[in-house]
Amino acid sequence: MATNHEILGRNEVDDLEAILAITNSDVDEVQHLVQSNGDAIFTWDYDRSRPALGKLYERAKKSQWNAQTDLPWDTDVDQEHVVLENALANNMTFGSELDTKGTPFEKWGDAEWLAFGVQSQNWTLSQFLHGEQGALICTAKVVETVPWIDAKYYAATQVMDEARHVEVFSRYLDTKLEGHYPVNPALQLLIDDIIGDSRWDMTYMGMQIMVEGLALAAFGFMHQVTEEPLLKKLLRYVMADEARHVAFGVLSLQEYYAGLGAAELRERQEFAFEAALRMRDRLMMHRVWETMGVDRRTVTEFLLGVRRMRNNPFQAALFSKIVPNCKKLGLLDAGDGWLRQKFGELGVLEYEDWEDTGAEYERMQLEQKAAG
Numbered sequence: 308m309a310t311n312h313e314i315l316g317r318n319e320v321d322d323l324e325a326i327l328a329i330t331n332s333d334v335d336e337v338q339h340l341v342q343s344n345g346d347a348i349f350t351w352d353y354d355r356s357r358p359a360l361g362k363l364y365e366r367a368k369k370s371q372w373n374a375q376t377d378l379p380w381d382t383d384v385d386q387e388h389v390v391l392e393n394a395l396a397n398n399m400t401f402g403s404e405l406d407t408k409g410t411p412f413e414k415w416g417d418a419e420w421l422a423f424g425v426q427s428q429n430w431t432l433s434q435f436l437h438g439e440q441g442a443l444i445c446t447a448k449v450v451e452t453v454p455w456i457d458a459k460y461y462a463a464t465q466v467m468d469e470a471r472h473v474e475v476f477s478r479y480l481d482t483k484l485e486g487h488y489p490v491n492p493a494l495q496l497l498i499d500d501i502i503g504d505s506r507w508d509m510t511y512m513g514m515q516i517m518v519e520g521l522a523l524a525a526f527g528f529m530h531q532v533t534e535e536p537l538l539k540k541l542l543r544y545v546m547a548d549e550a551r552h553v554a555f556g557v558l559s560l561q562e563y564y565a566g567l568g569a570a571e572l573r574e575r576q577e578f579a580f581e582a583a584l585r586m587r588d589r590l591m592m593h594r595v596w597e598t599m600g601v602d603r604r605t606v607t608e609f610l611l612g613v614r615r616m617r618n619n620p621f622q623a624a625l626f627s628k629i630v631p632n633c634k635k636l637g638l639l640d641a642g643d644g645w646l647r648q649k650f651g652e653l654g655v656l657e658y659e660d661w662e663d664t665g666a667e668y669e670r671m672q673l674e675q676k677a678a679g
């Protein structure tokens with residue numbers, strides 16, 4: 308039975324010092340090396356015995372798009388203008404929904420919130436870019452380590468999808484925005500853990516379910532909010548791929564988990580909990596605040612406070628996907644319901660009956676069909 312300390316390196320999930328201690332030391336290096344564990348598995352069983360995966364593979368082949376020719380790259384992007392337009396169109400007033408009394412942003416005016424809007428977009432798209440590279444590497448690993456031929460076929464199409472996603476976000480950042488951010492340390496820590504784990508299903512759980520589940524929610528939110536036509540179209544294309552990826556994860560893991568015992572399922576629950584917390588830490592975007600002249604400690608204290616509010620937007624974005632997906636996989640209530648208890652302590656069980664990503668994918672398919 309692992310403790311919080313063993314899973315997260317801290318006893319209290321909101322331990323301020325421990326959260327501040329997570330930093331990445333090699334942001335100035337061109338490369339980051341991770342030990343990849345796990346056996347490359349050959350299978351001599353070429354039988355197409357998993358028709359649902361086969362169907363997904365056929366769909367993936369038909370849904371390929373070309374990042375260079377299918378998107379309107381000649382669109383002019385004026386970032387400040389876009390931030391203002393988005394705010395206007397969505398009726399958002401910066402900072403107004405939070406109680407900023409006694410904080411460094413209490414005195415922020417429109418100019419500061421505008422600058423923050425630009426920086427946070429640079430940061431968010433940078434994390435999309437780095438996360439997509441994580442997905443590229445993880446999916447290449449899945450091709451090697453998954454024992455089923457149908458899953459190897461499908462995963463190979465996903466490698467192509469992820470390469471295209473890295474390509475589009477990289478081009479968008481390079482040619483339309485000003486300023487990149489390095490990978491967030493909590494995200495890097497999670498991806499390193501996923502790659503380092505030798506069990507093939509943990510790559511799926513970490514990447515296909517947790518990271519991609521959150522990415523889909525984040526892309527969906529930005530797609531809804533942005534008035535910038537190139538980014539809107541780019542996100543719509545990427546989301547169609549991502550929904551398929553999560554569906555691939557859910558299909559594969561449902562089958563695999565059905566054959567696992569209580570102790571093995573408990574390890575999966577602990578990993579889901581770890582991944583959820585890493586992603587929650589990531590949402591604090593420390594570097595953006597530092598760029599804005601607000602120190603990490605102050606903003607972390609503030610956000611930990613906000614997090615305890617009910618219905619806070621940071622929490623909703625993350626857990627409204629993760630909790631239903633864990634439930635769909637049977638992890639929420641497996642064994643003695645350990646994960647239900649942990650998510651209960653975080654106050655996020657209200658999302659358990661929200662739409663899971665598998666159902667969302669089916670719905671998106673139907674909507675696409677209806678739209679012709």
Ligand SMILES: [Fe+2]
Nearest residue numbers: 439442469472
């Ligand atoms: Fe992707």
Ligand SMILES: [Fe+2]
Nearest residue numbers: 442519549552
């Ligand atoms: Fe993906």
